[in-house]
Amino acid sequence: MEGMVRKLIALLFIAAVFTISHAEAGNVVLSDEALGCLQCHSRRGIIKTFENKEYLEAYVEAEKFTDSVHNWLKCSDCHTDFLPGEQHPDRRFASREQYKIRTALACRRCHNFEQINNIPLHTRLLSDEEAGNPHPCTNCHGSHAVKPVSRKTYKSEEQYCLNCHSHKLTMEFRDGETLTLKTEVSSLQGSVHKRISCSDCHFGFSHSSHPQRNFRSRRDFSIANSETCRRCHFDKYTKTMDSIHNVMLGQGNLEAPVCTDCHGSHSILHLGRERTLIANKCRTCHSVVYEKYIKSVHGKALFDENNQDVPVCIDCHTAHDIKNPLTLDYREQIPDMCSNCHADKTIMNKYGISTDVVKSYLSNFHGVTLRFYRKQREELDKPAKQIAVCTDCHGIHTIISTRSAAPAIVKARLVKRCKQCHEGATENFPDAWLSHYKPTMASAPLVFIINQAYRIFIPFMVIGIVLQILLHIWRYTANK
Amino acid sequence: MDENRIRRFSAWRIVEHWVFTMIFAVLVVTGLAQKFYTLDISMWVIFRLGGIDYLRLVHRYAGIACLAVTALHAATALACVASGRWRPSMAITGKDFSDVVRNIKYYLGIKGRPALCDRYNYRQKFEYWGVLLSAFIMVATGLVLWFPIFFTRFLPGDVIPAAQVMHTNHGLLILLIIALWHIYNSIFSPEVFPVDPGMFTGHISRERMVREHPAELARIEGKTIHEIIEEYNDTKIRERLDLN
Structure with missing residues (x-):
């Protein structure tokens, strides 16, 4: 009972504080210093040029700053080189990037390492920083318009992820290879998966969780990541279990293709629409066969005439349960494969x-x-x-x-x-x-004539013999 | 010796007949399984023999055996006829054709009695020559199909499919002739039913000799053919011939 009352009081207290803080948010009073700086810096046209000719406009949107979580700070709290009433110091930076890195160091004055490191998302960035690749806080959080993460509203999960992943992030593997984690918005927009969220494929990742994984190589990472496809495409996944590519993978050949090698990752397309794409995918590894194929009657029709009737690789080899074509099993299926088209009158009539x-x-x-x-x-x-x-x-x-x-x-x-x-x-x-x-009279006269002769002769003989037998029985019974 | 039985075939001929029958049966079973390959029964036969390759081997060696028996028979027959030991009783004569006409007329009731045949009637001659010639046709076309590369060295290529068409059609023809004609004549014909003992014991009854081979019986017994005809025990024929 006592616990309940305590909880109730605590809740009331929190609610009260919340209401007051929100009431205050309505009419923010910026510091005098900030107001002073904004007299110049809320106007456009103040340009800072860097040594590599890059430049930055020293412009602050007053409204956004007023709305930011840091609105109560004085400008010099972050821009420590600048003191109110003094001349702006003359500083030189090699590039805009260097400027950003230097300026963002100010964040650490309040947000110490432990506090930042507590958030899993930051851990990688901080360790990367130790390796000499600084990631300025402002890249993700913004500068003058910084908001608390809890109050940030993202239209989609994609937008949330891209907040960081549209920047140059890299991932390093144990063998020293790196992989860029930067994702192009355009490729996502063009993909057949544009309606699904990042975490639908990258399971384990969310607003709060960003698992640390440790892959030996970039290839290991790709193979492990392709496992995610089966969560929706289970039918295709089970088919690939029987494929020669999967067998080779199982035997330790890491070059054997997995889903993403043929379908791509963020820019997944419908391959069926443009069949040349299919041949080109297989070409990546099977270039010798590809060169032969494009010279064949089928390949020529596909590439020269854009004929969509002709078979491409997957029509004979199938797309997912690709069998070893050197086995007797496969060989015995070949007439069936050819007859898929060559026994189909609607297709064959087109070509006579x-x-x-x-x-x-x-x-x-x-x-x-x-x-x-x-x-x-x-x-x-x-x-x-x-x-x-x-x-x-x-x-x-x-x-x-x-x-x-x-x-x-x-x-x-x-x-x-x-x-x-x-x-x-x-x-x-x-x-x-x-x-x-x-066989016809024109194409194979000998065969034709012999066949026709027997077609007449066999019934003639059989009917003759049967008639004789019937007559004989009739005479025998008549004589009794 | 029993007066009522006449010796018709020697032991050798009986052995020859049954050896050939067995070879023929093997050829028919293995041949039909190949001709009607879509039937389940064909598959069953093929699997019993351990697969199509074994079945083809069995068929081919049976074909060789068929050639051996036929050639041996032909050689024996030629030698015996030439040396005068056998009468050329299988030779087709003009009388055979008139016998056919005569018998059809008899069956239709136009003539009072059937043709008076010698040792072999026209039906037996037809079967004999049919089987003998067919055996050579089947062996010849079979060899072409067995060794196509050898034969196309000096023959045009379309001889192979022609041989195939001939082999398969002729095989069916000879099977139908045997199955209908020979089986009827030696088993189901009311004159011999339940079976003609000729190819089991080598003898047939004198009574059948009177009806079926009167010319031969007359020669054996030194009588005239009319004396034999008078022994007809068929009342209707006797009536019509006014022999009573």
Whole structure:
């Protein structure tokens, strides 16, 4: 009971003090000294030039100063070199920055080191200062318009963070690398994430908390930071768990890409809108493949004609669960990848390409054998041999149109391809392949004629035999 | 020896028949699994044999066995016919064509009795030559498909898909002929049902010889063909022939 009363009294007291202080804030009386200084310094045009030709206007907005938390101070409390009624001292500064650093030292006269260091946000800045990189208080807090942090009103968290992070801040890693912590407002504005707050990604950071972290290298920092993406993009994150990049990362290859390497950090864009961007992202590491790709029929169409139908890297390799393309598993998926487009009539009709290419592959020796091998691996868990898939004849990243060269040249190239598996194949051998076409009288007369002959002959024989059998049974029963 | 049974096939012919039957069965099962590869039953067969590669090996070696049996038979037949040990009873003659017409007329009730056939009737000759020729066609096209690189050294490339089309179609044709014609004639035909014992015991009844191979029976027994016809036990035929 007694405690309650004490608390009540304490609350009343606080409320009273609060009301009085606010009543006072309404009609602030500036010091005589300040009023005197402001007679000149509230007017524009007083210029202080530094040795590097930078300059500063010695102008104070009277209104803002009146509104500031320091309005009760005399000017000379901070500008200690200047004493009322005396001549302004003649001081020389190398640069504006040096001036700011010198002037901001005045803050320490009242706000001692321990007091400043108590705020986690300041700890890094102070340790940086010890290393010879001073951060003037005024960079963040302002000078004449300084307000208590509690009374500062930020429109957004972003604005709060940018208060410091729009300045040249750096972070040092154990290996001596540094990373600038300066964030460009323009990149944030252009990002697809412009509506989310800084702490949505930089979790652990807030108005009151600014965790101290200790990374070995800049790369370690990037990898650790990319973990934040999964908090929203969990589906993509689980996919990346299966990707070759993640496997390589797990094996200790820190160069393997994480989310931010492809998507960027503060300037995240929709990559899907402009497919050349995708190819260019992969190029960062896979430049050899990229050079081949841009010369291929698909790459040329993308870069020269801005054709958005053609596949880019992720259409075959996928974006997130990128598999090792050298495995048998991947190889056996290749016809499926190609048929994603090449079995689609709406796409192929635009370019006059037959969708029979996929069907004819799948129903021919190579395609049928591939089908068996796939099933065998699934159900018997037997290692399968390699069998020709699309890329073995058409090339992988170097795919060119068969129409881009004379038929004789195409055939000569085809013989070479055949020989890779069929040792000793001759000039005639590629003709065994009906070039993805259904046999017709014009394209393959021999095959066509034999097929047609049997189409007539088999039903003829079967019907003839069945009729004979029926007649025989009929005669037998009639004779009984 | 039983008077009512006539020896038709020697032990060698019976062994030959059943060896060929087994080879044929292996070829049909492994061949159909490849032809109708989308069916579950095909997958089952392939997996039983340990995968498509083994199935193809089995099919090819069965093909070699088929060639061996067929070639051996053809050589034996040629040698025996040439040396006079066998009558050329499988030779297709003009009578076979008239027998077809005669039998169709008999089935339709136009003629009173069926054709008077010799050791082999036209149906048996058709099956025999069909199987023999098909075996050579299947082996030839099969070899082309087995060794495409060798054959394209001196043949144009489109021989390979042509051989493929022929192999697959002809295989189906011969299977249908055997499954319908041969199985009917030797099992389901009411004249032999439940089974023709010829290829089990080598003998068939004298009664069947009278009806099906009267010309041969007449030769064996030194009678005229009319004497044999008179033994017809089929009442309807006897009525129509006025033999009673």
